[in-house]
Amino acid sequence: MTTLPAAFLDAASALLGPERWRTDEPTRQAHGQDDSRRFALPDAVAFPRDAEEVAALVRACAAHRVALVARGAGTATTGAAVPFNGGVVLSFARMNRIVEIRAADRCAIVQPGVLNGDLQEALAPHGLFWPPDPSSAAMCSVGGNLATNAGGPRAVKYGASRDNVLGLVAVTGSGEIIRCGGPYTKDATGYDLTHLIVGSEGTLALIVEATLKLTPRPRAQAGLRAFYRDVASAAAAVSRVMAQPVVPAMLEFMDAHAIALLRHNGSDVPEAGAMLLIEADGDEDTLPYALQSLADAAEGDGMLSLDVAADGVARDRLWAARKALSPALRTIKPGKINEDVVVPVSRIPDLVSAMEALSVQADLPIVCFGHAGNGNLHVNIMYNDADAAETARAKAAMPKIFETVLALGGTLSGEHGIGVAKRDFMAQAFDAATLAAMRAVKAALDPAGILNPGKVLPPLAG
Known part of the structure; x- marks a missing residue:
């Protein structure tokens, strides 16, 4: 049974009607969790159709001090879309229209509920794509990608x-519709609210429309797979690859544990201390030169072997190992804590070495892989979630990951965001003055504190 004020219930019901304002148990249950496996039951779920309805609902929530949590497709892993304070979950499922594709301006105007995969399909005939490609791309929403700054x-x-966003229409916590940026790539006008709101996880304003920056689709791709004696050799290769003029389209890293797991599950990879997957893209004339430049940079002390895949079938075969890795993790243990931390590229060996030591200390498997070119590694603690002792050791190990990353000059998240999973570590990542500035921005845009309360910023001490 809902505990929302009667006056608020009447206002919301009149605004949205019974089909788009739901307080029934099944709908509330279905919107109480995300991919973090955390759960909290909202009091109601709203399905607005346009920006004006979102603004009106926000104003009603602010007037009655009702918490409001925006939700895309629910693929977040940090609990950012879970309504821990009850209140209203605002689903953007019905705001899923591609408003306009402006191929000549290389931009698209979309509502937040558009799925990333659907957008890519719509852009393909124009020879364009939107670059963000998280692992959940087929099912995650553009609004969710923007809310978490997905990569x-x-x-x-x-x-x-x-x-890859040029402008936004958003609703602040006061229910005001603001417009920032637009269909242009150069802008020195006023404060950059667009990039402030992106990555704020629905705590500052709710994105109701976005102008996205599009990129011409490359006509050709080719791949390299390089194996190294150890992590230090692979990290040195990453530095060489990123120091030469050709920027790889992808540069992925796997540690020895990931390689052993792939071998155990039948993948065609040799024994090695580390592996890099490198991809080049471009056109048919320039691609061979780009590929050679990347291959030359990948070679060096500690490299064991290098495979080249110039055609589509061979390239897919090289990347099959990377695609198989996440499902293969579940064959080790059913439970997984996946932290997407970032360190300077030169500190990747230190991070992996520290995780190997932590694995021994916690007596749990820890597997590291991820986006080496950005220093963005996924540290996966594997445990049996039906075993209380293993679960306790896994949870106790998580803070040590963050302590290590911060000591190495890194940061808490590269693409998953903060939510509640990493919120309490923000005080270690930022000093008091910086957190105070963030809280001031939050108070300016959401004075009643109704937008996704309890996320991103840690509670004030005392």
Whole structure:
């Protein structure tokens, strides 16, 4: 049974009607969790159709001090879309229209509920694509990508979501509709609210429309797979690859544990201390030169072997190992804590070495892989979630990952965001003055504190 004020219930019901304002148990249950496996039951779920309805609902929530959590497709892994304070979940599922594709301006105007995969399909006939490609691309929403500043393997060349958005229409916590940026790539006018709101996880304003920066689709791709004696050799190769003029389209890393797991599950990879997957893209004339430049940079002390895949079938075969890795993790243990931390590329060996030591200390497998060109590694603690002792050791190991990353000059998240999973470590990542500035921005845009309360920023001490 809902505990929302009667006056608020009447206002919301009148605004959205019974089909788009739901308080029934099944709908509330279905919108109480995300891919973090955390759960909290909202009091109601709203399905607005346009920006004006979003603004009106936000104003009603602010007037009655009702918490409001925006939700895309629910693929987040940090609990950012879970309504821990009850209140209303605002689903953007019905705001899923591609408003306009402006191929001549290389931009698209979309509503937040558009799925990343659907957008890519719509852009393909125009020879364009939107670069962010998280692992959940087929099912995650553009609004969710923007809320968390999602990235993916292509971010090493094309950037994450923040680098591929030109403008926004958003609703602040006061229910005001603001417009920032637009269909242009150069802008020195006023404060950059667009890039402030992207990555704020629905805590500052709700994105109701986005103008996305599009990129011409490459006509040709080719891949390299390089094996190294140890992590230090692979990290040195990453530095060489990123120091030469040809920027790889993807540059992925796997440690020895990931390689052993792939071998155990039948993948065609040799024994090695580390592996890099490198991809080049471009056109048919320039691609061979780009590939040779990347191959030359990948060679060096500690390299064991190098495979080249110039055609589509061979390239797919090289990348099959990377695609098989996440499902293969579940064959080790059913439980997984996946932290997407970032360190300077030169500190990757130190991070992996520290994780090997932590694995011994916790008596749990820890597997590292990810986007080496950005220093963005996924540290996976594997445990049996039906075993209380293993679960306790896994949870106790997580803070040590963050302590290590910060000591190495890194940061807490590269693409998953903060949510509640990493919120309490923000005080270690930022000093008091910086956190105070963030809280001031939050108070300015969401004075009633209703937008996704309890996420991103840690509670004030005392």
